[in-house]
Amino acid sequence: xxxxxxxxxxxxxxxxxxxxxxxxxxxxxxxxxxxxxxxxxxxxxxxxxxxxxxxxxxxxxxxxxxxxxxxxxxxx
Numbered sequence: 001x002x003x004x005x006x007x008x009x010x011x012x013x014x015x016x017x018x019x020x021x022x023x024x025x026x027x028x029x030x031x032x033x034x035x036x037x038x039x040x041x042x043x044x045x046x047x048x049x050x051x052x053x054x055x056x057x058x059x060x061x062x063x064x065x066x067x068x069x070x071x072x073x074x075x076x
Contacts, residue, residue, distance in 0.1 A: 020050045029060050 023035055035050040 020053055
């Protein structure tokens with residue numbers, strides 16, 4: 001079995017320079033629109049106004065990749 005790995009960003013969330021990404025990682029890769037909704041409805045104390053970043057979260061993109069179909073029966 002060959003597993004490709006990516007750099008784990010969630011565990012390094014304390015050293016992120018952009019505060020928007022820090023909150024994105026803290027909330028398990030919650031999208032930025034929803035993070036702003038949490039802020040606007042004052043559901044989280046200390047959450048700043050989140051700016052939509054120009055780059056895309058790599059872990060999210062990899063998670064959305066299509067997977068190969070599993071065969072439902074064994075070959076005869």
